[in-house]
Amino acid sequence: MSGSLQTLRQQAWQAFEEKGLPTTRDEDWKYTDLSRIQTLLGEQWWQPAGTGAVAIDMVELPGLDAWRMVFNNGYFDPARSELPPGVTITSLASLMQDEPAKVVDLLAYQPDAPLSSGLTAANSALAADGACICIPANTRLDQPLYLLHLNSGGTAHLRTGIELGPHAELEVIEHFHGQHSEAGLTNSVTAIRLAAGARCTHYRLQLEAAKQCHSGRVEVSQKADSSYQLHAVELGGMLSRCDVISRLDERGASCELGGLFVATGRQHIDHHTRIEHNAPYCSSRESYRSVLDGRSHGVFNGKIVVAKGAIKTDSAQNNANLLLSPDAAVDTKPELEIYHDDVKCAHGVTVGQLDKNQLFYLKSRGIAEEEAKQLLTVAFADEQLARMNNHSIRRFIERAAFAKLPSITDLEGMLV
């Protein structure tokens, strides 16, 4: 390990020891209680489990043609991976060994970064593996890149870096999957850098096992005219929190964040997003939807910050929540912080149950109440998924999402 990397690790560890886990007294963690992680995994919850030597059963995403990197409990599994030629894609572990200097930048822990917490520090200190992806200028992969993170319980810290050169293009899928019955924690940080004119479509699919906790952080920094599109889907895990930070640092950059939560039982899902408009002529769109059943709890916090001088900012945000059960709850907070007058920003939030008029309409057409409810629920969630251009992923998510809602019987018949 090189000197500077070691210093970095030590500093991050110190920061983690000082900070510990955030508590609900923290404004950013007001609605999400992380003490559950300790209850589940004990005082040494941060201790990484295993070495990834054991291959975990594969999952199939039917119809998806993609280059793939498979990870077992946070460790790269080269045997089951298939990487494209001509671009630099390696695992963090091997890069750390070969060129440790390159990793320092990626692993750096910035205590003042927005939404950074003890979990981020722990990640900087302990991340042992991940994916390092570098797409050179004017390059486009012929197929999407599929990062499959298989978990079988225990704690895993992952760090992924994605860098796109000028006018490069990438479709990347991060898929977190687990089918075990053990308690566990995935602590993932993904840093994405887009050079001028680069385009990145990012699918982030969270289908962890029932007793898994999930903490994610996606940090995107964008140069001129670059565009970033996120499709976040939260289906699994018992406690899931994801922070998405998008910085529009140069003129003409744009981002589009989309999210869908489908939660049942006692699931708790929390997304905090922060879009920083730091330059003129940038635009952002954000749309999050949640379907909450059982005793589940959804949290959404979307913050848009428009810096002084970011003229002609165009930003819109929407959050819609559907509560299906009397015990489900939602806490949402769409925030705007604007320091310049020449901007156009709007946000909207709705919370409610299924529209009575719509139900009545369907019933008057001879559709049974239960079926009408299913139809409307599916339609509500699918509106979010319709933004996905990758048909295989959309179909996969639709099946996984609607299978969670027990009342939906004839799913195939409903899907277009």
Added chain:
Amino acid sequence: MSETRQERKPEEFTGREYEAGFVTDIETDTLPPGLNEDVIRHISAKKEEPEWLLNWRLEAFRHWQTMQEPHWAHVNYPPIDYQAISYYSAPKSQKDGPKSLDEVDPKLLETYAKLGIPLREQEFLAGVAVDAVFDSVSVATTFKGKLKDAGVIFCPISEAVREYPELVQQYLGTVVPTGDNFYAALNSAVFTDGSFVYIPKGVRCPMELSTYFRINALNTGQFERTLIIADEGSYVSYLEGCTAPQRDENQLHAAVVELVALDDARIKYSTVQNWYPGDENGVGGIYNFVTKRADCRGARSRVSWTQVETGSAITWKYPSCILRGDDSVGEFYSVALTKMRQEADTGTKMIHIGKNTRSTIVSKGISAGFGQQSYRGLVRIGKSAEGARNYTQCDSLLIGENCGAHTFPYVEVKNPTATMEHEATTSKIGEDQLFYCQSRGISEEDAVNMIVNGFCKDVFNELPMEFAVEANRLMEVSLEGAVG
């Protein structure tokens, strides 16, 4: 149109000096600065208060000493030295106890006249009973007789403590408890006066009740306490308006307003706040840290807050409704203007507890110059609030490239039958709107005024007639030199 006229930018029109800035020279009976239990005992003794109230104050003070000053609001101001504030100031002339307007210190009347509030004329013309608060002691109360016939109690709270102790004791501190927050605790310990209103069962208050506040004595924090109780089936509309003389020292104003609405009662509370905002460099100005809360205790009760906030250096207030009674309704309509170096962090809280409770929030923020403005609101729909409904709209208008507008709406829903909608927009005055008006021969200033007026209309419509006129004028005056 001349060349220079055309080149003027909207922000040039926001620089108007504070109109109501003058100090009336009245001898005041003021305590030396500082706060301890003796000061509280002194205030209590001066007011000839009963034992229970003194103990209540002392309890609040002891609790306050254990509290931390909050800093979460999106505002910046130098630390406040609570020991440098004088906690009691009463106009000397109060000792003679004016029974009617004729006995009131003519200088006071002159002050009101300068502000365009002809106290005497109001009695006849506007049909408004005015409980004028000059610094901390009420000096004139009009229309007492007429209100008495209706059974309405409208008097300074210190008088109510003497005359109707059982009513005050029953309700005081039940909406905003003494330990509710830092400033409410401080207020509970040292409040000097304010208004007390009781509307008996089934009575519709025959006139609009109005209090004009003024902060006058140098270096005096003003701690008002207002308590309004609307008994079953009653109705009252209460107006509160404020202006303050120009001065360099920052002044702390930490008022508490408590409203209680029982079954089928309705309270309409309107505020026009135009305290001294400080000069263009942010020197001086009032700190307005107010706790206002309404408790809709009864079924089908209804409370509506309307506020027009153009003054104060720092505004920090959230008029709130606790919708406890089934089918109760809470409303919040607000226009807030920040210009120069003013900062405001304001909004509302709607706490839905009862079934089929409804709330509406309309907030319009205008930010000009270096003004910073935040809307901070909470809509909480509890588990028991079956069929609750909320509609929230908060819009911000930005004038000039150095101002800021921020929105922090909290939405917490724990009942699936609730319907909640929130919308917010932020934009500047449209260049095309301005151009359209100007192409029709309307001057830029008038055009901006028209657009701002249209922007605020939803809220002004909720104000009582006389106030709406005043509010309109206030906006125009405030924006002059800031806009067009």
